[in-house]
Amino acid sequence: METFLALAIPGLFTGAAYAIAASGLVLTYTTTRVFNIAHGAFGMVLSFVFWDLSVRQGWDPLLALVVVILVIAPLIGFVVQRLITRGLGNAPVSVSLVVTVGMFVGLVGLAQQRWPEDRVEVDAPRFVEPFWLTFADGDGVPGWQIGGTTITGHQLITILASIAVAAALYLLLTRTRIGTAMRASVDNPDLLRLFGGKPDDAAALAWMIGMSLAALTGILMVSVVGLSYVDLTLLVVNAYAAALVGRLKSLPMTFVGAMVIGVVEALVAGYSVDNELLATIKPAVVPLVLFVVIVAMPQAQLRIGQVKGMVSAPVPTVPRMGVSAGAVLLVTAMVVATGSEVTLLRLGTAATFAIVMLSLVLLTGYGGHVSLAQLTFAGVGALAYAKLGEPNLLGLGVAVLVAAAVGALVALPVLRLTGLYLALATLAFAVVMEKIVFKNDTIGFGTGGAVEAQRLSILGYRFESTGSYVFVMVALFLLVGVAVLLVRRGVVGRMLIAMRDSPAACGTLGLDLRWFRVGLFAASAGIAGLAGALLAGLRGVIGDTDFVFFNSLPLLLLAVVFGITSVTGATLGGIGLMLLPVLQAESVGGVPLGGVMFMVIGLGAVLAGRDPNGLSSYLFRGGRWVEQRLRTRLSASLPQLPPAGADDVHEDAEEPVAAPARVEVGPGVPARG
Amino acid sequence: MSVPILEVCDLTAAYGRIEVLRGVDLTVPRGAVVALLGPNGAGKSTLVQCISGQKEPTGGDIHLAGVNVRRAAPEDLARVGLCTVPEGRSVFPNLTVEENLQLMSYAGVPAAAVFETAYTYFPRLAERRKQLAGTMSGGEQQMLAMSRALASDPALLLLDELSMGLAPLIVEELYDTVARIAETGVSILCIEQFARTALRVSDYAAVMVGGRVVATGEPDEVLESMSDVILGGAA
Numbered sequence: 001m002e003t004f005l006a007l008a009i010p011g012l013f014t015g016a017a018y019a020i021a022a023s024g025l026v027l028t029y030t031t032t033r034v035f036n037i038a039h040g041a042f043g044m045v046l047s048f049v050f051w052d053l054s055v056r057q058g059w060d061p062l063l064a065l066v067v068v069i070l071v072i073a074p075l076i077g078f079v080v081q082r083l084i085t086r087g088l089g090n091a092p093v094s095v096s097l098v099v100t101v102g103m104f105v106g107l108v109g110l111a112q113q114r115w116p117e118d119r120v121e122v123d124a125p126r127f128v129e130p131f132w133l134t135f136a137d138g139d140g141v142p143g144w145q146i147g148g149t150t151i152t153g154h155q156l157i158t159i160l161a162s163i164a165v166a167a168a169l170y171l172l173l174t175r176t177r178i179g180t181a182m183r184a185s186v187d188n189p190d191l192l193r194l195f196g197g198k199p200d201d202a203a204a205l206a207w208m209i210g211m212s213l214a215a216l217t218g219i220l221m222v223s224v225v226g227l228s229y230v231d232l233t234l235l236v237v238n239a240y241a242a243a244l245v246g247r248l249k250s251l252p253m254t255f256v257g258a259m260v261i262g263v264v265e266a267l268v269a270g271y272s273v274d275n276e277l278l279a280t281i282k283p284a285v286v287p288l289v290l291f292v293v294i295v296a297m298p299q300a301q302l303r304i305g306q307v308k309g310m311v312s313a314p315v316p317t318v319p320r321m322g323v324s325a326g327a328v329l330l331v332t333a334m335v336v337a338t339g340s341e342v343t344l345l346r347l348g349t350a351a352t353f354a355i356v357m358l359s360l361v362l363l364t365g366y367g368g369h370v371s372l373a374q375l376t377f378a379g380v381g382a383l384a385y386a387k388l389g390e391p392n393l394l395g396l397g398v399a400v401l402v403a404a405a406v407g408a409l410v411a412l413p414v415l416r417l418t419g420l421y422l423a424l425a426t427l428a429f430a431v432v433m434e435k436i437v438f439k440n441d442t443i444g445f446g447t448g449g450a451v452e453a454q455r456l457s458i459l460g461y462r463f464e465s466t467g468s469y470v471f472v473m474v475a476l477f478l479l480v481g482v483a484v485l486l487v488r489r490g491v492v493g494r495m496l497i498a499m500r501d502s503p504a505a506c507g508t509l510g511l512d513l514r515w516f517r518v519g520l521f522a523a524s525a526g527i528a529g530l531a532g533a534l535l536a537g538l539r540g541v542i543g544d545t546d547f548v549f550f551n552s553l554p555l556l557l558l559a560v561v562f563g564i565t566s567v568t569g570a571t572l573g574g575i576g577l578m579l580l581p582v583l584q585a586e587s588v589g590g591v592p593l594g595g596v597m598f599m600v601i602g603l604g605a606v607l608a609g610r611d612p613n614g615l616s617s618y619l620f621r622g623g624r625w626v627e628q629r630l631r632t633r634l635s636a637s638l639p640q641l642p643p644a645g646a647d648d649v650h651e652d653a654e655e656p657v658a659a660p661a662r663v664e665v666g667p668g669v670p671a672r673g
Numbered sequence: 674m675s676v677p678i679l680e681v682c683d684l685t686a687a688y689g690r691i692e693v694l695r696g697v698d699l700t701v702p703r704g705a706v707v708a709l710l711g712p713n714g715a716g717k718s719t720l721v722q723c724i725s726g727q728k729e730p731t732g733g734d735i736h737l738a739g740v741n742v743r744r745a746a747p748e749d750l751a752r753v754g755l756c757t758v759p760e761g762r763s764v765f766p767n768l769t770v771e772e773n774l775q776l777m778s779y780a781g782v783p784a785a786a787v788f789e790t791a792y793t794y795f796p797r798l799a800e801r802r803k804q805l806a807g808t809m810s811g812g813e814q815q816m817l818a819m820s821r822a823l824a825s826d827p828a829l830l831l832l833d834e835l836s837m838g839l840a841p842l843i844v845e846e847l848y849d850t851v852a853r854i855a856e857t858g859v860s861i862l863c864i865e866q867f868a869r870t871a872l873r874v875s876d877y878a879a880v881m882v883g884g885r886v887v888a889t890g891e892p893d894e895v896l897e898s899m900s901d902v903i904l905g906g907a908a
Contacts, residue, residue, distance in 0.1 A: 180768065181776060184765045184768055184772075187768065190747075190759075191763055191765065192765075193726075193747040194747055195748075195776050196751035196752045
């Protein structure tokens, strides 16, 4: 019992920090209906700002703390609300989520650019200590003995801060008019305006407070996890779990959830010393909790009247598909014939990403479900292909089926969920896979982190050269692309669009969408698995670092930026994602492009996220314009045919208007009455 | 003759390409109750949305007490004394009665005074002050909505389909309240399909058909001449 308490009590303190983060998340979500995936990333960047001010610029730590939390963070929150997230709450989840994913990627890029990691890690872990430790007893033992546990000054401050935050939020939301207005603006912002309230101000206030809380959490957690942009950013997963315990609306339940998560995490860490099972799940215990919480959530009510007029990209005709596919193959053939090995490998990588994006076209573009685990499914496919050691169509097929089966397995427990909850469940799944399964020696990539794979052979012909293999990859991409388009044109495609536009209407038509959704998820995971298997063959050696779940975010992002509703978008997105690291290594006029690329892409998503068809839609519009010009020119060259009955004018002289009136119907084109 | 509290001149509005208001002219004299009648789709609610600032008109002008307010935001209009009760239940269902009342103080009257007026007029609301508004009956919700009209001391009150989805008896009670508000000198424009009930409390009536005001005058005259339009030929 004593060890139990000794292990559990420190958990309460980390739990307190999670509670602060989660309450900020809940506040912004309840007021504006935007779930801020980038909450942790903002906390991370603001901790870096705090470090920069207090250590590098030599400010007094307390002054730096006040400036960051009470000036910089609210300012950023205000700007973000006004420029980026305003009005996003009414958008479909696939849009609002992607915009915050864009901010996430952009912020991580910003941090990489501004504070390159190596320099930070040198003095990172200690940077807040001088400030916090002044609260301890000061002679080498930082803290007080309470029972059998040592409580450090830092822990005490964390828990006091969380109590203060809880009390302040309670008073704000229940005792002030602006707090009431914040809750009212969730119910009905238009009505609030008729009352004379300003929903926009309520939203801005929520974002300002949320940002301050993110900063506070980040700064409090730095001394626990260090000043690392990945670790600090991903702490937010714990906050997601806590926020979901409170069902994204109840702050008290959120606090309870945060404490429970903190304690569970501490207990697992403590007991895992002599327990192998616990040691295995230790790195992923919070994502597991997140997954369980989401699965246990009560079924969301079907929302009625949620048709959001999302205009889909045009579906091309079969001949046009053929022409486009031929053109892509031709270009590929030219690159294969002339390109260097490096170029070919890049092209292969682009094809891989493009195939994964096709899986998103099916799932997100058509189906309206957001998955944050597509690269994980690709990893499953790669793993299956490599472990099977059958480098032929059979092996490829098995890899696809294994990935599809895993996809279905994920979808099964969460098939009641939609939108945000589904996306977060896939996120939790991705983290669990990465931390537990991929690291496993027997079923995963193992401790070495890599397995070997061979290149594909089809009907006995082995595509040994990189050029021929890449050609096959592109051909398979086109095949899948055409398949996706054909699905869209058929009955299944209509069901997908119907499901995306109005699940409630589908329900009244008697369609059971749950199993349909599982199938959709499986198909999408299977396509991603195909991409992974092909990548394994291309590289020869494949490892868990190729499928870090973190990278699923830029993948989703680029898919949306270039157009998640079209195969064209997937093609461009695949090339874009491949070029990203290439361009990053370049520098322009001595300025390394580095994180700038991520920032640009993040901003691109924020802008393009508002057009559901992405950049491709501009391409389509341009194409239609050219086509129309050609068509008018073509019809202008046709001879003017006399309208039917034009010769009879002399017989019916009293009504001569009929003929000229008809000519106006279509310039140059004879109208037939 | 003082400046009318509301004067709408040649107002046009459209949803996309569909023109809903095609040159509406309407005047509400100071202190008068005007009933705006008309069949479904005549553009009555769109007119209310334009006046209250929720929808931007495509042309024409709206004068409130002589000032052109065509481009004003709804919250600003609400703060200068325009009280709009939109159709449907215009309460916040997830807030308690008391919190709903608290938000009414944005219009300028202190919250304490709002509570007092509301609870005096509707003692039933006082009993339910801690209850979530969404869990009350339709009639009680409409009482809560009317509390804003009573307590916020508006210069002009816009009522859109008060009767929607309510039992006739409750509608009668609500219009008694409207009459009482009118007695305090508040100008009222009320839109109603229950023509007879609305005309009972109004000084003037206007009839809208196809995006235009086609008739105005004393309630009796209008009812006489336009009964086929207003009542759809049923009366």
